[in-house]
Amino acid sequence: MTKADLVNAIAEKAGLSKADGEKALKAFTDAVTEALKAGEKVALVGFGTFSVGDRAARTGQNPQTGAKIEIPAAKNPKFKAGKALKDAVQ
Template identity: 65%
Template sequence: MNKTELVAAIASKTELSKKDAEKALKAFTDVIAEELKKGEKIQLVGFGTFEVSERAAREGRNPRSGEVMNIPASKAPKFKAGKALKDIVNEK
C-alpha cells in the first residue's frame, strides 16, 4: 500500500474527503516526526510505540576496499508494535 492508497482507505473508513484524509495523515506524520526530533516517545495504546534509538560511534569497514572507517554516532527512529497489533497480525 502506498500513500495514495492509504489516503483513499482512510477517507472511506472515516467518510472524509480524500483531501481532508491527506491533511490528517500529513498532520499525524508531522507530529510524530516533531516529537521524535525532540527526543520524545509516542505511545499509542494497542498500536505501538515510536521512539528514538541512540546509535554509538563505531568503526566499520568499507566492503569494497576493506579500509577501516569511523561511523559517527547517530539517532534512528524506532517503532515497536503493541500487543493488540501483534495479535491482529497473527490471527488465523
C-alpha cells in the same frame, strides 16, 4: 500499501474526502516527527510506540577497498508494535 492507498483508506474509514484524508495523514506524520525530534515517545495504546534510539559510533569497513572507516554516532527512529496490533496480524 502505498501512501496513496493509505490516504484512500483513511478517507473512506473516516468519511472524509481524499484531500482531507491526505491532510489527516500529513498532520499525523508531522506530529510524530516533531515529537521524536524533541526526544519524546509517542505511545498509541494497542497500536504501538514510536521512539528514538541512539546508535553508538563504531568502526566499519569499506567492502570495496577494505579500508577502515569511522561511522559516527546517530539517532534513529524505532517502532515497537503493541499487543493488539501483534494479535491482529497473527
